[in-house]
Amino acid sequence: MRAAVATPFPVASPVTAADLVAALRDARARTLALLDGLDDAQLMGPRLDIVNPLLWEIGHLAWFHEHFVLRGLDGRDSLMAGSDALYDSAAVPHATRWDLPLPPLPETLTYMERVQSALAARLDGRAPDAREVYLYRLVAFHEDMHAEAFTYARQTLGYPAPAFGEAAAGAAGPWPGDATVGGGVLRLGSEPGDGFVFDNEKWAHPVELAPFRIARAPVTNAEYAAFVDDGGYRRADLWDAEGRDWLAGSEAEHPVYWRRGAEGWEVRVFDRWASLAPHRPVIHVNWHEASAWCRWAGRRLPSEAEWEAAAAVEPAADGGLGATKRRYPWGVAPPAPGLANLDGRGLGPVDVAAHPAGDSPWGCRQMMGNVWEWTASPFLPFPGFAPDAYRDYSVPAFGTRKVLRGGAWATSGRMVTATYRNFFGPERRDVLAGFRTVAI
Template identity: 75%
Template sequence: MAVQDTDLMAPLRDARARTLALLDGLDGEALMGPRLSIVNPLLWEIGHLAWFHEHFVLRGLDGRPPLRADADSLYDSASVPHATRWDLPLPTLDGTLAYMEQVQDALAARIAGREPTPDETYLYRLTGLHEDMHAEAFTYTRQTLGQPRPRFAAPSPDEAGPLPGDVTVGGGILRLGAEREATRFVFDNEKWAHPVEIAPFRIARAPVTNAEFSAFVEDGGYRDPRHWDADGRAWLTESGATHPAYWRRGSAGWEVRIFERHEPLKPHRPVIHVNWHEARAWCRWAGRRLPSEAEWEAAALAERASDGSLGGTKRTYPWGEAAPDTRRANLDGAWLGTVDVAACPDGDSPWGCRQMMGNVWEWTESAFLPFPGFAPDAYREYSEPSFGTRKVLRGGAWATRARMVTGMYRNFFGPDRRDVFAGFRTVAL
């Protein structure tokens, strides 16, 4: 059966609709923002999206000349240094939106009414998922800068409470990563599955909550050097942090800034906007540790054998193969924020862990390294430049698009990043 143009274009159009929704309500000054190392000027970033589509599909597949003569000098992230992006002669917002529309119309026209080749299918999916990644970045940029909450939020669900306790995950052999016969889109750093031996371990049913993390703060955890390794102490000294990002003390207790508003800290939501150093410091204080990414994937996806060991197969999602929905996972920005850790009751893994998809990205102990036999795909700058300098996060966050993430998706950020939607769950010593 031929793949119609809507099969490839529908996700691209949906991704673009989310991009435009995240632009909504921002004026000219907000489209540039302050010069920070952890954000891009939004006006540059949306133009980069159009360039990425054009570069890999229209120019990469068809050899077309660029639609803008200055596109590479403006928007090629591999060659335009981050610090210079505020100084570029960028088009106006109207001019940038026109460029984005021109590229997307050309993408639709070239694929209409015919069956795409495997290379076309791969690149259309890649460019759509790339825009999904930037949509999450746009969202945490709005949070970083205290910009207004986007307007597409649905009301938050009722409180669901905590989910205490550990589960035991049996030992055995896990095939870490994606199998070669996978039919879904597979990112280069997921390739390919390889055997990893795992000893039995006990892992928390849920991520660490605000209430659990605030106990560490109140106990002087940020002031006690015993909880921090040398790199963590160096970060602590440089940052001056005394609590998680966006927290402040209010008249009735801790408050947290969510976009432009401060709200009372909800005790049973997962702690979010903590970095790898903060997660490990909490673990030392609590007598716990972070899971390795292999342990995380085993707890999330591995089937359970009758003798309690790891089975020989994995699921795509913790609950199975069905697509994510709000009973299983807090994804897609449905509520524009976290939910209680006991929410999403239909999303448990075979071992009884909840919310291993959605709500918050979860830090692991593991460095971001290539799997055996790694080779970069078409987007060569995606993974390879970051190997050895970042830590692996798993599972997706509330702002992550559901079509992008599976239980094998590997996110990666530097251990000092607090702006991303990251929390953590822990393993017993």
């Protein structure tokens, strides 16, 4: 097959200090909005494996900022005595975080603001160098990731919906059918010159793909409900060995936030129950649930290489994979409301036919935003992998997680691209994940 050498993403004009500080401030504003309205008990919450105490987590954000910038670049002392013993996620076991002598919220917020003000002040009046640009973006994106975690923690714990967001989008309906993606050689991952990338995206390498047919949209609530109603959770033949073990341990009979109401399926959205919207993508299903639905439907999950090809590679004249890979499914323009459901707009998914302007080169819809999409691929390092400054970002997860792609409705649009790799354990149902499928 033809070897396609991907064109690097266009790199924007040089990043200024103002750009970096604006991203920090914007990420912090979202963090504070997600804390708004929660009392002291809610900020600690119950001891669960899938959440952190929110009071601990916001202090960790400040610690992370100063650890990599103020202390890492400048060798400064911490702005909070004893911060390493409280907030170093690599050294403080998850189960102990409820038992720590955490500062109260006002003191924690003061620490956060002191750190952020120091980050802004150290760039005042000068242009940042490449190392500073990388680390400032890293800490801003790290806070963006935690903001998404705060969002689904509020869902997990049944807290009220956060106050930000816009009016929910109107009905757009289903988007059935498959798109045919030509074969060829994909350069999977990011290229030098693509701008900021995470270490697990490095570096692009050739993967040969046969032609395949992939769903134009994610699986919908209605499509998933048909599986549940057909006894999908009771049919052992639809689940692999690990899936059957998970099913037995969880005693699941349907997606985690669903229940049967008087007029059909209902879903809990934060602290309220609503009728299940049939044409929105199913969300909060894990990898085992997605895989079982595929067996029931005679389909399969895409590999992450197939997903990336369908999302970003432009077709060649002969219909195969071309030589140009887009930064986003629609091109190079940054995410905007008309292109993708990102940044918490609407506080939930929209119908799968929405956002046609964001279609990929092959005609797939919503390959960015709305729901993270499980792939068949285990989360493994690319050839030649070496960890970046945040050494514990990827390495501890290799071989234990599955790859998700594309971003969800709560994902930061400034962070996600067509090469961004998310990763969670196959048992996780709390994350904002759905899936699309490939024909067998």
